[in-house]
Amino acid sequence: MNEEITQEAATPSVELLPYYRQAKYYETDQMAVVHHSNYIRWFEEARVDYLEKIGLGYDTIEAAGIYSPVLEVHCQYKSAVRFNETVMIKAVLKSFNGIKMKIGYEVLDAATKQVRAIGETDHCFVTTDFRPASLKKNHKDFYDILIKCVGVEVE
Amino acid sequence: MNEEITQEAATPSVELLPYYRQAKYYETDQMAVVHHSNYIRWFEEARVDYLEKIGLGYDTIEAAGIYSPVLEVHCQYKSAVRFNETVMIKAVLKSFNGIKMKIGYEVLDAATKQVRAIGETDHCFVTTDFRPASLKKNHKDFYDILIKCVGVEVE
Amino acid sequence: MNEEITQEAATPSVELLPYYRQAKYYETDQMAVVHHSNYIRWFEEARVDYLEKIGLGYDTIEAAGIYSPVLEVHCQYKSAVRFNETVMIKAVLKSFNGIKMKIGYEVLDAATKQVRAIGETDHCFVTTDFRPASLKKNHKDFYDILIKCVGVEVE
């Protein structure tokens, strides 16, 4: 890591608000709670929102001919979400090494702040024909944003 | 309509078996029945299966640069489907006029033959950039199959 | 219909704002537009929102031991919605006769106001063991709200 990257420089200039989401009726299952597969979709919603807030909207990325497919997903379910309850999801870029990024998620009940789930997704960057894309070489602006937001380039 | 198309010629040569589908857990909602939106997806599954059986697999169509988007969907729910129950879905090409086609669906409990739902979808044909596609002019083989299967070209 | 119900009384006292919804990535399909089945889910979201605004939140209804299953759904697709676009959905109670209600939907692009889809759903009211429920007899408060909002009891 470059020693000159200061705490200040590594901090995103925009304050990142969590993503709010109300549980839909069609997301429930016959246990009368939100089906566990939907959290993976909520992670995506929160990720899209987060990336847009730091200047990397999915449509911006895809307009540049870049996909960021999910390589791995992990979710721990702590307590159930019921229909109509609102959760707040805190997404954060946990690491980025130029080739892969890891995003973390914390799903909390918006009212009680009780933890509903925590998780992570790992991503790479590919061109629209699924070949590896080098952000550092071909999309330096994207690269710089990610480096800045994670504050450190993982070696 | 060409008068020489006889009843016999209009009958598809393959016997069309219904499409069978078991209700998944994640398709239930907190009423403990399959959520009504999933029937629209089941219609699609049965349609894909039906079209493939008559020689018009969706991948074949899309390989030819043709999409067949849904213009309209209609579903009447007669009785609930529960987790793990198997339904049989009878799809049929109800009409085709060269520009649009209408497909009908009957969803029955596979064991009891009780009607679960009936419905219809309307479709047109477009190129991959969403411009109208003329099957008669550019995809005569697709056109002929559809005309043969419905038995009559609606004017 | 009681003649004393005036135009004024029949008008809901709250101004009903449309329901806004951003298209999610996971709602797209390989035509790069929102899959048609999701509109049926958006109708539900807009319906839940609408009913809550008039005082009949789904959770309120279900707390009273009442389900309002969908009997019929109809949707006409006018133009495609793409990822990240925001739609506004105007829901309205089109009819209520004490036994069934019909809700209409208009899905517009929030920015351009172009019509994306229009549709309707029909509903009945049942107890949690799926027996017919009489709102007029057992849930007069629900009944009154619905009558007031539609302005007229369809015979």
Added chain:
Amino acid sequence: MNEEITQEAATPSVELLPYYRQAKYYETDQMAVVHHSNYIRWFEEARVDYLEKIGLGYDTIEAAGIYSPVLEVHCQYKSAVRFNETVMIKAVLKSFNGIKMKIGYEVLDAATKQVRAIGETDHCFVTTDFRPASLKKNHKDFYDILIKCVGVEVE
């Protein structure tokens, strides 16, 4: 663990066939591959199928007043699945200690046997009001099947 449980006794008497599943159109996204969230649903389908084959159908379990919620899910995506491709999913009970069970999944292309994804889910057992359920005490038949299938009680 009881030392008398032999390798033979620990082997399920039925040969467990993998679960086959064809990718649906509505499961694709605008990258023209199956959306990653659907694998979590496929895991569930394969799990339901596996548990049924060993004598523990979800409906059997739920009929006994037992839910088996997902505590944790993990999936690594190796290569994309496209519309209409068939995958075979091998599910296996990796561990069971009387309180929790871990099920592993391998998703392979049915034709080429190329690995599409691997994953795991962790589950506990609760009563329908979400209190911990002791299979050993109250559902010895379920307990015995799981112990037999995993071959060893993890301490």
